[in-house]
Amino acid sequence: MEDASQDTIGVLVVDDHEVVRRGLLAFLDGEPDIDVLGQASSGREALELLASMDNEGRRPDVIVMDLQMAPLDGIESTRQVRALYEDIEVVALTSFGEQERVHAALEAGASGYLLKDSDADDVAAAVRAAHRGELQLDPGIARRLMSSLRQRPGDDPTSELTSRELDVLRLVAAGKPNKQIATELAISERTARTHVSRILRKLRLSSRTQAALWAVREGLVEVEPGSHQT
């Protein structure tokens, strides 16, 4: 397990539709770099499972999380997962026509989202991207998230960031994964990861996405306005 967790991405699948869980399990298990560590049919079950997995020392790296579930829907589950285990990334799994929920999930700290009519290969790609710490953002959704960030009250938290953390934040905002941040700053990937966690805590944010948007808003980096491309 120790070795495996270095090479492969440990995934937890959370969805209340058994038919979807079976499909995801079959497909993700077929991917050589992905290892499905468990499955849950609700947010509550997922959190219980995570607690026991954490005790056994085999945390997943990425959770593929359906948003419409009970008890405890995917949005609230994402919030709790991100609060309890900041190194676990969440990919939200949503259906067509649930844009509102996507925004809520990203706000809750999901690092990406997948539509339930995506190609199978997109599912694997999203898991890998989340693991690398990459951002996946539709510009329309980015705009929405920016305006929701703006509503958050706060006293200038920029001053709390060290200059190294500001460097890391700029790279996060540029969409760079941890590995690349590590290379550019000549630090280990683990250190880069730690920096990101610390930045999130200081800024009281729950995801890289939000950190990136925050950096854009504070004028640390520029993003190009985009469009809804379908």
Added chain:
Amino acid sequence: MRWPSLRFAAGVVLLGAAYYGAAKLGQTLRYTASVSAIWPPAGLGIAALYLWGVRWWPGVLLGELAVNGELLLDNSMIPVGSLLGQQAGNMAEIIVGALLLRQLIGPNAGMDRVEHVGGMLVALGTATAISATVGTISMVAGDVVDESDAAVFWRTWWLGDTSGGLVVLPLLLAWAQDPMRAWRRIRTWEGAAVIGGVTALGVVAVSTEEPITYMVFPALIWAAFRFGPAGATLSIAITAGVAIGVTAHDVGPFSQQTIDHRTLSTQLYIGVAAITTLFLTVVVSERERSSRALAEAHRTEGERAVEERRRIARDLHDSVSQALFSTVLHTRTAQKALVQEGATPSGRVARSLAAIADLTKRVQSEMRGLIFELRSEPVHDGLVAALAEHATALRASDGPTIDVRGPGPRLALSQRVESQLFAIAREALANVLKHAAATTAQVRVDAVDGQVVVEVRDDGRGFNPSAGHPGHYGLESMHSRASEIGGQLTIASAPGRGTVVRVQVPAEDGTG
């Protein structure tokens, strides 16, 4: 004196005064002894006790005492005993009438139902029979009226109270419902015209010696049709007032007759006009009520249909869409396993799997469109969001890319206008998909200078817009939708040059 009893005393005095006034009005058409052709106080008393409660009877008593006291001073012919008997009969008439009315038609009846008018006729007829009987006995006993005249005397009394009641009682009941609303309904040009018509025809009907009293009915029918119980009862009162006033001056068709016949004719004229008009107006009210109920039923039916569509969309989404996603995953798993096992991509299994993958994609796309259709109210998140969502629903691997751009904040447009704009753009996009063979389509929404512009542009094969395509391309429907919201629709296209459908509407003021 405590406040409530002061109020009660004031109410009693007021009721007494009104009763006395109504009696004076009735006495203007008095031919024989104390009996009037029309006796409005009976209806007034019954209405007051019905509306406010029987405990207000002292007001009626006060009015009676005033009327009879005056009679006693004026005319010593009538013995006190007869007057007391008559007064007891009148009191019994009014109390029994009010109680019976409440029993038969319940409280707060607005004279807008057939059972209200029917119940009122029974209560009034019964109550006035009490008064007529007791009064006749009193007068015969006091030798005021000869025994041989008793039958005619009774009839005159009964018809006088009944026809007076038919004028006053429904008038008060109908107006007591919501006087301001009734007044607003009358206070229009048409209201003035109908009142003028009733008055004029009412005068004509009883002013010549020709028997043309039916002249008044068109105006009464007009009032009944257009102004509900309040307008109809007011018109009846005007008709009765005119008839009494004119006949009392010894003109008109009734004045030529003997005094008994004159009384009877006036009573029947007023009674028939009142009953006919009352029944007509309740029938109109009933019809209005049932058409309102029908509209309401249509509306709830429509809501139920929308709810049902949403439920179907939810179910499709919960079951079929999930299974299709799983099918995509399983198919891809099988394809990859096949490659790992060294099978050739052109093998039969590989080709079947590719076909399954393709088919699943297509069904997913159809399912998206279907679910989108079933979830009506497509613009409830705003036009731009709805168009973006629709574009996503239309996405197909072999179709054009559809790019939607527009302002993020809600447009200054009503939901109705947004729905129509959405429908126009949807129609235009459907044309692009069906006919244009385009590779890209762009939907642009712009809000500039108080105008909102929606543009659908494609790079497809185009067509000649002036050639006319009757029944095709939904062009008529796009034009009619645009004109319905005060917009301008232009279609620019030429063979091989793509198509631009552009619709422009003024933004609405005050909505931001």
